[in-house]
Amino acid sequence: MTTDTDERARQLRTALADALEASGQLRDRTWRRVFETVPRHAFVPEFWTLTADGGPEHVTATAPDWLELVYADEALATQMTDGIATSSSTAPGLMLGMLQALDVDDGHRVLEVATGTGYNAGLLAERLGSHQVVTVEVDPALARLAGTRLRGCGYTPLVIAGDGRDGHPGRAPYDRLIATCGFTTIPAPWLEQVRPGGLIVCPLGWGTVRLVVDDDRAEGHFLSTGSYFMTVRDAGTTGTAKHPGRPSVTTDRATTLELTALADDEGFRFMLSLAVPDTAFASERGDDGQVTAVELWGADGAWARAEGGTVRQAGPRMLWDAVEAAHEVYAEHGKPARDRFGVTVTAGGQLIWLDSPNKPIPQAAP
Numbered sequence: 001m002t003t004d005t006d007e008r009a010r011q012l013r014t015a016l017a018d019a020l021e022a023s024g025q026l027r028d029r030t031w032r033r034v035f036e037t038v039p040r041h042a043f044v045p046e047f048w049t050l051t052a053d054g055g056p057e058h059v060t061a062t063a064p065d066w067l068e069l070v071y072a073d074e075a076l077a078t079q080m081t082d083g084i085a086t087s088s089s090t091a092p093g094l095m096l097g098m099l100q101a102l103d104v105d106d107g108h109r110v111l112e113v114a115t116g117t118g119y120n121a122g123l124l125a126e127r128l129g130s131h132q133v134v135t136v137e138v139d140p141a142l143a144r145l146a147g148t149r150l151r152g153c154g155y156t157p158l159v160i161a162g163d164g165r166d167g168h169p170g171r172a173p174y175d176r177l178i179a180t181c182g183f184t185t186i187p188a189p190w191l192e193q194v195r196p197g198g199l200i201v202c203p204l205g206w207g208t209v210r211l212v213v214d215d216d217r218a219e220g221h222f223l224s225t226g227s228y229f230m231t232v233r234d235a236g237t238t239g240t241a242k243h244p245g246r247p248s249v250t251t252d253r254a255t256t257l258e259l260t261a262l263a264d265d266e267g268f269r270f271m272l273s274l275a276v277p278d279t280a281f282a283s284e285r286g287d288d289g290q291v292t293a294v295e296l297w298g299a300d301g302a303w304a305r306a307e308g309g310t311v312r313q314a315g316p317r318m319l320w321d322a323v324e325a326a327h328e329v330y331a332e333h334g335k336p337a338r339d340r341f342g343v344t345v346t347a348g349g350q351l352i353w354l355d356s357p358n359k360p361i362p363q364a365a366p
């Protein structure tokens with residue numbers, strides 16, 4: 001029986017698909033059918049949106065605009081832990097871009113890392129058949145809930161509660177691997193579990209990388225679109241680095257980097273997410289909107305604060321030295337776009353490069 005909610009949801013899905021097609025994001029007829037079929041609302045009966053002042057607003061299925069919010073092209077936070085979003089349903093347009101980049105074909109076996117609500121696993125199951133899809137979620141309660149909601153929609157992919165960084169060797173090899181939480185390094189087990197010639201699409205820093213797997217390596221470029229995923233985490237944690245507090249002993253020196261230009265340059269912030277991985281970034285602004293201070297810190301205890309032409313640094317990584325080194329390369333190459341950057345991954349580690357693998361960017365990793 002079709003209810004009013006189902007019918008309204010169907011109309012909203014068509015409207016969303018129309019909008020994504022009109023904006024040029026939806027290029028594939030098969031994915032259009034899939035997006036028009038899978039009911040996102042079945043996976044997000046409640047969520048939090050960001051209000052104009054930035055605070056999270058709780059929305060449930062009884063809210064008059066629930067369905068309209070569900071079928072807007074927005075990410076929806078679906079779990080909050082100590083005020084931090086620890087699970088969400090990714091914005092459909094961003095998801096679609098990643099799924100199209102994954103370049104799946106009938107018969108492909110796909111491993112999804114980060115089940116979350118299960119919506120994306122539902123999209124993959126609708127496209128390829130449930131038996132072709134394995135999805136891994138670190139939070140056992142979320143994995144259970146996603147499995148239930150998927151079954152309610154008629155999808156039965158294998159849902160594993162575990163750490164997606166380990167993949168799921170039991171069903172390997174996979175033709176494709178897609179991750180929907182944020183990484184700073186590509187986990188080595190994935191290289192063994194994706195067949196040669198297979199593809200990995202994974203958020204890396206503030207971008208998404210598309211890697212072609214070979215016998216002992218994976219290599220590829222970043223997609224041109226931005227991507228801001230919640231970071232990969234251990235079970236029972238939020239995945240965010242706690243501020244270490246201001247260290248008492250610091251190395252101080254002058255800096256000439258212009259803080260507002262740095263903080264507001266989306267392209268440079270992307271490069272920074274690769275050059276100083278596993279690092280939080282915060283800025284402070286004066287009444288005129290200009291950035292007066294920038295602070296960076298990592299879980300390894302690295303800390304830097306630039307303010308009034310001086311930088312203070314402490315810890316195992318001199319973060320501001322790395323920011324300046326990255327900025328020099330960024331300026332020298334004419335503010336390169338995301339898709340000029342690429343990654344080479346081997347068992348020995350990973351190299352981030354600009355234009356070609358023989359031009360690595362400077363990095364200060366923990």
Ligand SMILES: C[S@@+](CC[C@H](N)C(=O)[O-])C[C@H]1O[C@@H](n2cnc3c(N)ncnc32)[C@H](O)[C@@H]1O
Pocket residue numbers: 086087088089090113114115116117118119120121136137138139142162163164165180181229230231232233234
């Ligand atoms: C953006 S959500 C995933 C969205 C999901 N694909 C969907 O369609 O709803 C990110 C998810 O990654 C999960 N996650 C974080 N670290 C993980 C890990 N180590 N292994 C597997 N999942 C992880 C989080 O618990 C969260 O549910």
